[in-house]
Amino acid sequence: MKKVEKSNEKESLLIDKEGINVITGKEAVVKSLIAEGVDLIFGYPGGAIMPVYDALYDYQDQIKHILTRHEQGATHAAQGYARVSGKVGVCIATSGPGATNLITGIADAQIDSTPMVCITGQVASHLLGTDAFQETDVVGISMPVTKWNVQVTRAEDIPGAIAKAFYIAKSGRPGPVLVDITKDAQFGEVDFQYKKCTNVRSYVPQPKVKLEAIQAAADLINNAKKPYILFGHGVLLGDAKEEFKTFVEKTGIPSAWTIMGLSALPTDHYLNVGMLGMHGNYGPNLLTNECDVLIAIGMRFDDRVTGDVSRYASQAKVIHLELDHAEIDKIIKADVAVVGNCKTSLQLITEAVKEGTHEEWLQKFRDCDEEENQKVINEELHPSDDKMISMGEVINLVSEASNGQATIVTDVGQHQMVAQRYYNYKRWRSNVTSGGLGTMGFALPAAIGAKFAQSENQVIAVIGDGGFQMTIQELGTIFQTKIDIKILILNNEFLGMVRQWQDLFFDKRYSSTEMVNPDFQTIARGYAIESNKVTERENLAAAVKEFVNHKGSYLLEVLVGKENNVFPMIPTGASVSEIRLD
Amino acid sequence: MEKKEFTISVFTEDQIGLLNRVSIIFTRRHINIESITASESEVKGVHRYTIVVNDAEDLVIKVVAQLDKQVEIVKSFYHETSEIVYQEIALYKLATSLIAAGGEAEKIVRKHNARFLSFDTEFTVIEKTGHKEETQRLFDELEPYGILEFVRSGRVAITKPMKEFAAYLAEIEIASAN
Ligand SMILES: Cc1ncc(C[n+]2csc(CCOP(=O)(O)OP(=O)(O)O)c2C)c(N)n1
Numbered sequence: 001m002k003k004v005e006k007s008n009e010k011e012s013l014l015i016d017k018e019g020i021n022v023i024t025g026k027e028a029v030v031k032s033l034i035a036e037g038v039d040l041i042f043g044y045p046g047g048a049i050m051p052v053y054d055a056l057y058d059y060q061d062q063i064k065h066i067l068t069r070h071e072q073g074a075t076h077a078a079q080g081y082a083r084v085s086g087k088v089g090v091c092i093a094t095s096g097p098g099a100t101n102l103i104t105g106i107a108d109a110q111i112d113s114t115p116m117v118c119i120t121g122q123v124a125s126h127l128l129g130t131d132a133f134q135e136t137d138v139v140g141i142s143m144p145v146t147k148w149n150v151q152v153t154r155a156e157d158i159p160g161a162i163a164k165a166f167y168i169a170k171s172g173r174p175g176p177v178l179v180d181i182t183k184d185a186q187f188g189e190v191d192f193q194y195k196k197c198t199n200v201r202s203y204v205p206q207p208k209v210k211l212e213a214i215q216a217a218a219d220l221i222n223n224a225k226k227p228y229i230l231f232g233h234g235v236l237l238g239d240a241k242e243e244f245k246t247f248v249e250k251t252g253i254p255s256a257w258t259i260m261g262l263s264a265l266p267t268d269h270y271l272n273v274g275m276l277g278m279h280g281n282y283g284p285n286l287l288t289n290e291c292d293v294l295i296a297i298g299m300r301f302d303d304r305v306t307g308d309v310s311r312y313a314s315q316a317k318v319i320h321l322e323l324d325h326a327e328i329d330k331i332i333k334a335d336v337a338v339v340g341n342c343k344t345s346l347q348l349i350t351e352a353v354k355e356g357t358h359e360e361w362l363q364k365f366r367d368c369d370e371e372e373n374q375k376v377i378n379e380e381l382h383p384s385d386d387k388m389i390s391m392g393e394v395i396n397l398v399s400e401a402s403n404g405q406a407t408i409v410t411d412v413g414q415h416q417m418v419a420q421r422y423y424n425y426k427r428w429r430s431n432v433t434s435g436g437l438g439t440m441g442f443a444l445p446a447a448i449g450a451k452f453a454q455s456e457n458q459v460i461a462v463i464g465d466g467g468f469q470m471t472i473q474e475l476g477t478i479f480q481t482k483i484d485i486k487i488l489i490l491n492n493e494f495l496g497m498v499r500q501w502q503d504l505f506f507d508k509r510y511s512s513t514e515m516v517n518p519d520f521q522t523i524a525r526g527y528a529i530e531s532n533k534v535t536e537r538e539n540l541a542a543a544v545k546e547f548v549n550h551k552g553s554y555l556l557e558v559l560v561g562k563e564n565n566v567f568p569m570i571p572t573g574a575s576v577s578e579i580r581l582d
Numbered sequence: 583m584e585k586k587e588f589t590i591s592v593f594t595e596d597q598i599g600l601l602n603r604v605s606i607i608f609t610r611r612h613i614n615i616e617s618i619t620a621s622e623s624e625v626k627g628v629h630r631y632t633i634v635v636n637d638a639e640d641l642v643i644k645v646v647a648q649l650d651k652q653v654e655i656v657k658s659f660y661h662e663t664s665e666i667v668y669q670e671i672a673l674y675k676l677a678t679s680l681i682a683a684g685g686e687a688e689k690i691v692r693k694h695n696a697r698f699l700s701f702d703t704e705f706t707v708i709e710k711t712g713h714k715e716e717t718q719r720l721f722d723e724l725e726p727y728g729i730l731e732f733v734r735s736g737r738v739a740i741t742k743p744m745k746e747f748a749a750y751l752a753e754i755e756i757a758s759a760n
Pocket residue numbers: 411412413414415416438439440441463464465466467468490492494495496497498
């Protein structure tokens with residue numbers, strides 16, 4: 001028997017003797033989130049999700065809702081939160097335009113394997129398919145960019161759908177999921193008994209590591225003369241901090257990172273040889289085509305990393321440690337595939353390998369570094385006096401002032417490459433960037449999410465003048481929530497990265513890349529955010545110090561060389577060994 | 583790599599929208615689906631899609647891996663045509679006058695061992711089961727006489743290797759580390 005109390009009281013539920021617990025669907029959404037340990041969500045209200053917002057009003061002491069200024073901002077904030085905490089980020093939006101505004105962030109989370117649960121309101125179930133006001137088929141639209149999604153039309157299905165959503169988002173290779181809930185389901189009634197989801201029959205999130213593969217990998221490593229480790233996001237996602245470090249140190253193998261793997265090993269670790277890919281370091285790219293055993297850990301051979309695949313490491317035996325079996329042989333054929341969580345497989349391989357050092361081989365990386373220093377880095381970090389400020393020297397100063405301890409959230413473009421190349425990342429999971437999708441506008445909202453996840457850490461958003469204006473409205477979120485975000489605008493008055501390509505590959509035909517910008521300080525003032533603008537080198541160091549040490553949010557705009565290019569560079573279609581230093 | 587005919591069997595949970603997820607994987611890689619059939623399998627609650635494609639094997643392997651990783655796809659396999667037993671069905675609508683006259687059209691139908699499915703004063707429906715070449719041959723021979731309507735089903739296929747899907751189900755449960 002069930003008793004339902006219809007009243008406006010805080011908890012419209014009654015638990016009777018038989019343990020039946022009837023509540024509304026909207027409340028079930030909130031209670032399900034609480035049951036999953038969620039205490040913070042990012043979102044934006046509207047008609048079809050209003051019942052849930054109404055329920056949230058009653059639970060403000062348990063769930064904090066951050067009102068972003070755009071639904072895209074909510075997704076990136078949820079991503080920033082997830083990336084630094086390892087927890088699931090949650091965002092919530094209304095149907096129609098609210099839901100479609102989530103898509104960019106969902107696609108970003110999908111390609112960068114970020115655990116995220118998105119909850120959208122939907123028109124009432126009897127209106128589905130009728131082109132009702134603010135109806136869009138968000139389940140259909142988001143299908144290619146979600147790990148899983150579902151539409152719920154009955155209140156009793158809400159707890160189960162949310163439980164499954166959290167399980168799928170977080171387990172295995174993480175990703176975004178979307179739960180679309182019709183308005184009538186939010187108003188319906190459910191006997192609320194929350195059971196966490198721990199298994200889906202058709203889904204194997206953690207394949208068991210095969211011992212034969214471990215042995216085969218160890219044999220290759222033990223006999224290698226020039227082994228080389230490439231590490232990616234999988235190390236961070238697999239929570240394999242110690243396992244990875246122990247493996248690297250025991251084997252003494254030079255290790256290079258993809259931009260998603262950055263901060264899995266401190267930048268200044270003696271075996272960290274630097275950055276892979278299009279704007280990565282010289283040695284790590286060049287020597288990919290010289291190693292004899294390539295050990296890829298939790299990375300997926302993105303084309304920005306490999307350049308021309310037909311001329312990529314073809315001399316090497318390839319060991320691929322990867323959780324997602326669909327990544328094996330997708331781009332680069334593996335001689336030994338170790339499928340499973342790298343936290344486990346690294347531990348097993350470490351036991352099976354001999355201790356080693358590779359001094360001579362490491363020396364080759366150092367020689368390459370020397371060449372890169374002379375041709376690129378010295379000038380980037382210490383430009384001659386007649387040159388305008390470079391992005392590299394700003395990042396270098398920020399790195400020193402923050403002692404490599406900040407979480408660096410980057411947007412997309414030249415400044416992104418420069419920040420990752422020159423910041424001295426010392427803390428685990430301290431790099432947050434949009435890697436696979438390259439979403440301009442990511443940094444500001446992602447920094448907000450990162451800060452909410454770890455208030456104890458300094459969060460610095462590094463953004464171009466272009467990307468800043470894609471989600472600039474999130475300054476409003478910072479203003480309202482009073483959080484402490486440091487915003488560094490590297491202003492070259494261009495869509496720099498695109499301009500660089502126009503310079504190098506389109507005869508300097510600067511088609512629609514020049515930007516006439518507003519006065520960013522005036523804008524910051526509108527949001528009561530303190531700011532400074534540096535145009536001369538002599539003021540830079542002091543300004544950076546003040547920026548880093550300021551209590552509360554701060555915007556520092558630095559005018560940098562308008563037509564500076566980021567080097568080294570592997571042109572599209574070239575091989576990693578054709579990397580250009582100028 | 584050379585293109586060949588492959589039959590992909592996809593075993594899925596019974597879930598709305600899954601067909602969309604499946605087809606997206608083919609669309610993204612520009613693979614044309616030659617035919618697709620969906621039905622329940624021998625395991626209760628598990629659906630089976632039979633998808634025929636004509637493409638390079640290394641691409642098919644990647645697509646199958648991509649299918650396999652979808653949360654609600656239990657397992658996917660691909661087979662060469664020699665590894666399966668398969669069938670299709672085609673229906674042909676002809677004017678009854680053609681058949682009643684006892685002329686060439688009727689002889690053709692009989693020669694092909696096709697079945698008369700339904701008669702009407704105006705039209706007759708003929709059914710032929712067989713591989714595509716066979717149903718096509720009948721079509722080509724009847725065409726000069728006038729075919730009012732024609733439809734061919736997707737392929738249904740049973741694999742020759744003896745391992746049952748239920749055994750894979752059990753394997754999946756073991757393969758899971760937890
Ligand atoms: C949403 C979006 N639109 C377009 C692009 C293409 N794009 C890549 S980098 C870039 C220029 C970025 O300019 P800015 O933000 O000023 O940074 P900079 O490269 O100058 O450091 C553009 C337009 C993108 N990555 N994302």
